[in-house]
Amino acid sequence: MSQIYKSLTSGPVPPAVPTSFVTDDGTAIPAANVLDVLGVDSRENNVNGILTRANPNLSNNLEIVITNRIQGTVTTVGLVTTPIITFIPTIIGTYAIECRVAAYNTTSLLGSAYSIFFGVRFDGVNSNLCGVADIIVNEEGAMSSAKTTVTVSGASVLINGVGYAAQTINWSAVGLYTFVGA
Numbered sequence: 001m002s003q004i005y006k007s008l009t010s011g012p013v014p015p016a017v018p019t020s021f022v023t024d025d026g027t028a029i030p031a032a033n034v035l036d037v038l039g040v041d042s043r044e045n046n047v048n049g050i051l052t053r054a055n056p057n058l059s060n061n062l063e064i065v066i067t068n069r070i071q072g073t074v075t076t077v078g079l080v081t082t083p084i085i086t087f088i089p090t091i092i093g094t095y096a097i098e099c100r101v102a103a104y105n106t107t108s109l110l111g112s113a114y115s116i117f118f119g120v121r122f123d124g125v126n127s128n129l130c131g132v133a134d135i136i137v138n139e140e141g142a143m144s145s146a147k148t149t150v151t152v153s154g155a156s157v158l159i160n161g162v163g164y165a166a167q168t169i170n171w172s173a174v175g176l177y178t179f180v181g182a
Contacts, residue, residue, distance in 0.1 A: 021062055026054035028062035036061045041069040045091070045179045070099070070175040076163030081149065084173040085159040089122035093181025094130065099159055101148050101173040108167060112139040114148045116175075120157050127152040142167075 021028040021035065028035060038061060046067035055063050072085035089095055101114040114137055119130030133150040145164035152158065161171035 021054075023052040023054050023062060025051065026057035028054035029058055029060060031060040034060060038063045039066075040064070041066045041071070043068075043070055043087070045177075049176070068177050068179070070097075070177065071173060072159075073170070073172045074161060076161050076169045076171065078163055078167070079165050081160050081162045082171075083158040084148075084161050084171045085175060087157040087159075087175075087177075088155050089120065089127060089157070091179070091181055092122055092124045093179055095120045095122065095157075096178045097157070097175055098177075099173055099175030101159070101161070101171060103143065103146060103161060103172075104170045105143055105146070106168045106170060108142060110140045110143045112137070112143040112146060114138070116148060116150060116159065118150050120152065122155065125155065127155050127157050 017033060019029065040063050042065050044067050049066065049068050051065050051067060053063050053065060055061050070085050070087050072083070074082050074084045076082050084101065085099070087097070096119050097117070099116045101116065103112045105111065114135055116133055116135050118133035121128045121130055129150065129152055135148060139146065146169060147162045149160045149162060150158070151160060159173055159175065161169065163169045
């Protein structure tokens with residue numbers, strides 16, 4: 001026998017469902033009570049390092065964005081210098097950059113890791129290194145023949161992987177920057 005009882009008086013009011021979410025940049029509106037919350041990263045400068053936005057505005061996509069982030073991957077074959085990340089500042093000021101680099105030698109099955117800290121001043125036309133980059137080096141065996149470098153070319157800031165003879169190396173880098181200008 002069922003234990004269901006139906007009363008003639010009204011029951012509890014259903015909970016209120018939000019119909020919009022105001023973000024740092026726009027408003028997200030659920031579609032059929034569904035809101036897609038996405039995690040993404042961006043090179044855009046934001047002093048907090050994180051922001052929220054509706055993308056596009058008034059859609060059901062709400063993005064949580066890690067800002068001030070740079071990343072890249074590349075493969076070197078032999079003794080070549082190749083940019084893993086190319087960062088082009090757009091606003092006059094100083095950029096403090098921290099970057100982690102991982103390298104895997106697919107020829108000899110060896111690895112290495114690097115941590116890089118450096119500063120760049122952008123004058124509106126050219127990027128200028130503020131001193132010499134500090135690089136922490138962790139290399140396995142013959143990977144001591146590989147290295148990372150930081151260079152500038154015009155406005156471009158280049159975080160490079162430097163391979164070595166007869167070796168194929170996969171490089172991956174992720175960095176964050178802090179900016180201040182006038």
